[in-house]
Amino acid sequence: MDTEALKKGIVTNVYHIDRDKKVPLHKHDKHDEIFYCVAGAGFGVLADGEVPLEVGGVFNVPAGTMHALRSDSDLYVGSFLIPVVEREQ
Secondary structure: OOHHHHHHHOEEEEEEEEOOOOOOOEOOOOEEEEEEEEEEEEEEEEOOEEEEEEOOOEEEEOOOOOEEEEOOOEEEEEEEEEEOOOOOO
């Protein structure tokens, strides 16, 4: 496995989701996404439900899964997009 290519393919972001922000359902075909709640509270949204997200909590989204975030107040998350790696046989 080319770990240097993997490191270069990881994308990091920080998001603030407040009650007025509307994040549409979307997906990433070639990346898993991991959200880590830094402050506040909210929900990881999936096509078939929601997952509560509080400080220290993680919302893990496999590649190709429709997802979004929402909050009734304020939610601050770190987001990590991890490239899908072919499994070696």
